Amino acid sequence: xxxxxxxxxxxxxxxxxxxxxxxxxxxxxxxxxxxxxxxxxxxxxxxxxxxxxxxxxxxxxxxxxxxxxxxxxxxxxxxxxxxxxxxxxxxxxxxxxxxxxxxxxxxxxxxxxxxxxxxxxxxxxxxxxxxxxxxxxxxxxxxxxxxxxxxxxxxxxxxxxxxxxxxxxxxxxxxxxxxxxxxxxxxxxxxxxxxxxxxxxxxxxxxxxxxxxxxxxxxxxxxxxxxxxxxxxxxxxxxxxxxxxxxxxxxxxxxxxxxxxxxxxxxxxxxxxxxxxxxxxxxxxxxxxxxxxxxxxxxxxxxxxxxxxxxxxxxxxxxxxxxxxxxxxxxxxxxxxxxxxxxxxxxxxxxxxxxxxxxxxxxxxxxxxxxxxxxxxxxxxxxxxxxxxxxxxxxxxxxxxxxxxxxxxxxxxxxxxxxxxxxxxxxxxxxxxxxxx
Amino acid sequence: xxxxxxxxxxxxxxxxxxxxxxxxxxxxxxxxxxxxxxxxxxxxxxxxxxxxxxxxxxxxxxxxxxxxxxxxxxxxxxxxxxxxxxxxxxxxxxxxxxxxxxxxxxxxxxxxxxxxxxxxxxxxxxxxxxxxxxxxxxxxxxxxxxxxxxxxxxxxxxxxxxxxxxxxxxxxxxxxxxxxxxxxxxxxxxxxxxxxxxxxxxxxxxxxxxxxxxxxxxxxxxxxxxxxxxxxxxxxxxxxxxxxxxxxxxxxxxxxxxxxxxxxxxxxxxxxxxxxxxxxxxxxxxxxxxxxxxxxxxxxxxxxxxxxxxxxxxxxxx
Numbered sequence: 208x209x210x211x212x213x214x215x216x217x218x219x220x221x222x223x224x225x226x227x228x229x230x231x232x233x234x235x236x237x238x239x240x241x242x243x244x245x246x247x248x249x250x251x252x253x254x255x256x257x258x259x260x261x262x263x264x265x266x267x268x269x270x271x272x273x274x275x276x277x278x279x280x281x282x283x284x285x286x287x288x289x290x291x292x293x294x295x296x297x298x299x300x301x302x303x304x305x306x307x308x309x310x311x312x313x314x315x316x317x318x319x320x321x322x323x324x325x326x327x328x329x330x331x332x333x334x335x336x337x338x339x340x341x342x343x344x345x346x347x348x349x350x351x352x353x354x355x356x357x358x359x360x361x362x363x364x365x366x367x368x369x370x371x372x373x374x375x376x377x378x379x380x381x382x383x384x385x386x387x388x389x390x391x392x393x394x395x396x397x398x399x400x401x402x403x404x405x406x407x408x409x410x411x412x413x414x415x416x417x418x419x420x421x422x423x424x425x426x427x428x429x430x431x432x433x434x435x436x437x438x439x440x441x442x443x444x445x446x447x448x449x450x451x452x453x454x455x456x457x458x459x460x461x462x463x464x465x466x467x468x469x470x471x472x473x474x475x476x477x478x479x480x481x482x483x484x485x486x487x488x489x490x491x492x493x494x495x496x497x498x499x500x501x502x503x504x505x506x507x508x509x510x511x512x513x514x515x516x517x518x519x520x521x522x523x524x525x526x527x528x529x530x531x532x533x534x535x536x537x538x539x540x541x542x543x544x545x546x547x548x549x550x551x552x553x554x555x556x557x558x559x560x561x562x563x564x565x566x567x568x569x570x571x572x573x574x575x576x577x578x579x580x581x582x583x584x585x586x587x588x589x590x591x592x593x594x595x596x597x598x599x600x601x602x603x604x605x606x607x608x609x610x611x612x613x614x615x616x617x618x619x620x621x622x623x624x625x626x627x628x629x630x631x632x633x634x635x636x637x638x639x640x641x642x643x644x
Numbered sequence: 645x646x647x648x649x650x651x652x653x654x655x656x657x658x659x660x661x662x663x664x665x666x667x668x669x670x671x672x673x674x675x676x677x678x679x680x681x682x683x684x685x686x687x688x689x690x691x692x693x694x695x696x697x698x699x700x701x702x703x704x705x706x707x708x709x710x711x712x713x714x715x716x717x718x719x720x721x722x723x724x725x726x727x728x729x730x731x732x733x734x735x736x737x738x739x740x741x742x743x744x745x746x747x748x749x750x751x752x753x754x755x756x757x758x759x760x761x762x763x764x765x766x767x768x769x770x771x772x773x774x775x776x777x778x779x780x781x782x783x784x785x786x787x788x789x790x791x792x793x794x795x796x797x798x799x800x801x802x803x804x805x806x807x808x809x810x811x812x813x814x815x816x817x818x819x820x821x822x823x824x825x826x827x828x829x830x831x832x833x834x835x836x837x838x839x840x841x842x843x844x845x846x847x848x849x850x851x852x853x854x855x856x857x858x859x860x861x862x863x864x865x866x867x868x869x870x871x872x873x874x875x876x877x878x879x880x881x882x883x884x885x886x887x888x889x890x891x892x893x894x895x896x897x898x899x900x901x902x903x904x905x906x907x908x909x910x911x912x913x914x915x916x917x918x919x920x921x922x923x924x925x926x927x928x929x930x931x932x933x934x935x936x937x938x939x940x941x942x943x944x945x946x947x948x949x950x951x952x953x954x955x956x957x958x959x960x961x962x
Contacts, residue, residue, distance in 0.1 A: 289878070291871045324914065326863075417645050444961045447935075448688055455648035476924045477955045480931035484870075498916030501904065502862055502928035509867040510932075547864045551902050555709055633780070637750055 210263045212237040218256035219249065226250050239264075267458045268466050270297065271408050271433045273335065273386045274362025280334045282435075282488040283468030288454060294513040299483045301503065302335035302364050302491045307342045307351040316359045322500045327520065327543070331504050333361070337388075337491045340367035349376040356380045364388055364410075364491065370397035374405075381405035386489075388412075388470070389437060395422055399429035408433035410470055415439075416452055423464040434467045435489065443478045446471060450486045476502060483507050518543035522566035524593040525550075528559030532600040535560045535643050537628065538586050539607060540567035540575045548632040556636035558643070561599055565589040572607045583616035590621060605643070649689050654883030655681035656939070657851040658693065659824055659890050661739060662773025663800040671799065672771035675738050677854070677939045678890035683877065684937050687962045695960050696934055698949055699741040699775055699942045700732035701896055704762045705752060710944075711906050713919050717946050725762050726769035736953060739773040739802075741942045742766050747788055748779040756791035763795050775802040775942075777826075786813040793821030802826060802854060808839060815846045826892060828856040831868050833875055833887075840886045853889045854940065861898035862929045869893070870936045877937035893933045896944030899926040923947045931955060 216236035227248040229235035238244040239260075246252065246260055270284030280300045287293045303319050305312070323332030336355055340348045348367060355363055356379070363385035367373055373387055388410040390398035395411065402409035409431050413419030419436055426434060438449045450469050456462040468488030473479035476499055482490055483506050494500060512518060520541040527550055539549055541564045553560045565585055567575035575581035586604070590596070602623045606613065608630030618625050629638045658679035663669025677697050682690025704725040707715065721728040729740045744762065746754035763776060776792055778785030785805075790813070793803060797820075804826030806814035811827070818825040827843055829835040836857055844850040857872045858865075873891055880888035899905055905922035907915065915921060926948040930941050934956065943949050 289871075289874055290867075291875055321914065416647075420645060442958070442961065443955070444685060444687070444959050447685055447959070451683075451686060452647050452688070456645075459648050475951075477927050477931050477951055480928040481935055481955075481959075484932055484935035496916050496920070497914060498918075498921035498924055501915055501921065502925045505863040505904075506866070506928050506932055509862060509870070512867050514867070514871060544860075544865045544868060547860075551864065554903055554906075555901060641750070 210240065210260070212240040214263075215239050215260060218252075218260055220251040220253075222251060224251065262463060263461065265463075265466075267461050268454070268468065269432075269434070271386075271435060271468055273300070273364070273384060273408055275382070275384050278334075278360045278362060279384070280362055285454070285486070285488075286458065288451075288458065290510065291514050294515065295511050297488065298507050298511040299487050300334040300489045301500070301507070302337040302489060303333050303495050304337040304339055304366075304491055304493050305351075305355070306339050307344070307348045309351070312351060312354050313358065316355070318495055319359065319361070321497060322495065322504075324497075324501055324504060326505065326508060327518075331508060333500060333504075335364055335386075335489070336361050337364040337366055340369070340372055345369070345372040345375050348372050349379065352376040352385070353379045356383050356385075362386075364489075366491075368394055368412075370394050370401055373398070374401050377401065377405045377407065381407055384408070386410055386435060388435075390422065390426060392418065392422060395426055396429070399426050399431050402431045402433075403429065408435060410435040410437055412437040412439050416449060416465070419453075420462075420464040423467070427464070435470050436465065436467050437470045441472055443481060447481060447485050450482075454486050479503050480506055484510055517569040519569035520546045520564050522564050522589060524595060524598070525562040525564055526559070527553045527562050528557075530559035530561045532598060534558070534599070535605055535639060536563065536595065536599045536601075536603065537561070537605040538563045538565060538589075540565055540570060540572050540581050542567065542569050542571045542575070545571050549635065552632045552635040553639070556639040558639045560639070561595070563589055563593060563595060573609050576610045576613075581610065583613045583620050586613075586617060587620040605638075647688065650682070650881075652681060652690065652881035652883075654881050654885075654888060655679065655690075656877070656880050656890060657888050659851065659854065661775070661800060661802050661824065663798060667800065668798045669800060670767065670771070671773055673773075674800070675773050680937075680939075682881070684935055685959045692960065694939075695956050696938060697738040697940045698736075698953055698956075699739045699940060700735065700737035700949060701741050701743060701942055701944050702728045702732060702766065703743050704746045704754075704759065710900055711918075711922060713922060714900055714945055726765040729766045730769045733770045733772050735946045735949060737772065737949065739775055739940075740766065740770060741775040741777065743777045743779075744788070744792070745779045747781070747784050749781055749784050751779075753784075756788040759788055760791045760795040763792055767796060767799060773801070774799060775804070775826075777804050780805075782807065782809045786810045789814055789817040790820070793817040793823060796823065797821045800824070804828065804854075805856065806839070806843065808835070811839060811843055812846065815843050815848045818852070819846075819848055824852040824854060826854045826856050827889075829858070831858045831865075831872060833857070833872050833879075836872070836876065837879075837884075837886050840889065844886070850885060850889070855887075855889045855891045856894070857891065859894040859898045859933075861895075861902050862925060862932065863904065864898065864902055866929065866932060870932060873933065873936040873938060890939035891937060892940040892942065893938040894942045895930045895933060896926060896942055896948075899929050900944055923951075927951050934959065 219232040389412040457466040470489040471482040471487035567581040605628040611627040614625040656678040662671040662674040679693040746752040805828040
């Protein structure tokens with residue numbers, strides 16, 4: 208939680224020495240609160256005050272990086288409890304678990320590669336591979352970890368509470384910065400030493416939130432900075448409540464020991480969906496079929512969409528189905544929700560359609576029309592840009608029912624016949640089946 | 645360690661649906677929605693007196709647009725609303741959501757008398773509480789709702805959809821038949837509150853309303869609905885009585901029409917098994933809305949219903 212200028216002022220020397228460049232200590236405090244200067248400009252600050260102010264200026268939940276290079280994954284760094292308060296920044300990283308008893312690693316990697324999907328021009332997919340030490344064999348685990356690192360681009364999570372097993376694997380792959388899971392009350396000293404030595408993030412596991420906070424403090428004292436939290440229970444109700452408690456303590460109380468991302472485990476889509484909403488930063492799952500992962504990835508995309516920036520569709524002529532030169536030609540705006548409401552209804556009609564999505568700055572039909580971003584001139588411009596005249600022979604435009612007033616102007620500009628379509632997308636199938644034919 | 649416990653001043657109205665013999669109805673049991681005084685499933689903070697309810701959809705015409713793998717679950721009853729409803733009761737639905745789509749003027753255009761008979765048949769065939777929806781055509785729905793309300797009088801049903809254009813008729817009908825009312829608005833929290841005020845201003849109890857803020861399937865506007873539900877629930881906990889009604893979402897309806905639940909393996913091999921995909925999509929959508937705060941979920945596929953019911957039981961564990 209950010210400190211106010213006055214909160215900061217209390218900890219300054221109050222000498223008004225001007226060495227920091229500000230006329231008074233209060234002015235310096237105000238500049239600090241506004242993040243316009245840094246604390247090191249003050250030569251006389253006490254060590255105690257420095258610690259308090261430094262920790263207060265840290266984000267309430269740390270951002271942790273797993274992996275390196277193009278496929279590295281950032282998690283945490285969240286600042287709000289509800290997406291409408293601002294936005295959620297780092298989507299829940301989805302990790303597919305793999306057993307070190309797996310006989311055909313190559314096949315498994317190919318399977319995981321297929322868990323990537325094209326969603327309106329964006330490739331989205333799973334982020335991590337979580338390697339389990341089912342064999343209890345150190346050499347086997349290290350060998351599979353190496354093979355996964357060599358053959359897959361996805362960063363790893365190493366699941367073993369045996370420090371020797373972890374260290375043996377890290378010798379080969381530590382430069383890829385896998386997440387180590389996990390340190391617990393028994394092994395945390397060794398695990399901390401390893402995490403520090405190999406510079407990798409460390410997940411800690413406590414039997415409850417209290418033990419987790421305690422362990423987190425001990426491990427931080429051993430100079431491990433990149434921490435992920437696991438509160439050990441796998442019961443969905445307990446997990447959701449624990450994640451809420453941890454996030455509240457971090458964000459609302461600035462409670463440092465819990466100011467880290469949390470990890471969840473799910474064996475089914477139902478619980479995985481709940482964790483994506485509330486508030487898993489990493490989700491380790493045994494699910495690995497496309498039909499299981501696609502809904503999860505799509506849900507994650509929805510929850511982590513910035514509510515202040517509507518997703519816009521690329522303005523262009525979309526072929527819904529396989530339309531030909533006699534197929535209906537409809538126009539709408541590039542607000543993603545508009546597109547996602549209209550397209551399924553057209554698909555439902557089973558009639559192929561040319562759908563012209565005009566650039567209306569991401570606004571819905573009525574809003575865009577009111578703001579003059581969706582009018583006859585704009586439709587005419589986009590019809591020319593997308594060369595509709597060469598794809599559609601019947602010279603008829605179907606416009607949304609709400610903007611029927613532009614019919615005259617649009618006919619005048621384009622020379623095409625304007626048909627007023629339904630106001631609501633739900634009425635499109637009926638419209639196409641009855642009125643269009 | 646001191647956890648952050650919010651002291652919410654408000655709570656959600658508790659609504660009873662259905663009437664047993666003692667209440668003057670014929671249902672074997674009643675169900676209750678709402679009543680919660682904290683955010684969803686935060687048992688450390690407050691009370692969740694009633695767990696979220698699952699209603700199953702029953703149509704009075706054959707749902708020709710449904711994909712085969714959903715239709716197959718109901719094949720033998722799709723042309724008989726009463727038998728269909730009975731099947732849903734046996735499948736474990738908390739209540740039936742009867743949609744009178746035969747009334748659609750562009751379809752069968754069934755009369756008020758005809759649909760009222762269907763309502764009566766469904767009531768006779770089942771013993772669980774009933775939710776009744778029109779065909780979605782405002783004018784037609786206004787002309788049939790009074791007959792529907794009368795035929796189900798005393799059964800304490802949940803009827804809808806009251807929208808800006810027809811809420812007066814619907815409110816009067818619900819009032820006359822002793823039913824509760826679903827108020828539907830198009831994804832706008834201000835319009836949502838306004839419609840509740842308009843309905844209450846007619847002398848209808850604001851504790852007899854259920855909010856439908858619109859529903860989007862996952863990938864199809866889910867995030868807008870999710871956030872409106874969260875904001876509505878926060879408003880009720882802050883004691884805004886015109887936003888303190890239970891919330892309903894139409895999960896099944898918004899799932900089974902999207903491409904992801906219809907495109908088969910030949911069209912979209914990269915999406916995996918269609919048979920599983922549709923069910924999982926309905927489950928993901930339902931699970932998400934439960935976390936937002938939906939109190940009643942209207943669903944379709946028996947497997948999804950079963951899975952979500954088990955999930956709710958787990959979420960209710962303290």
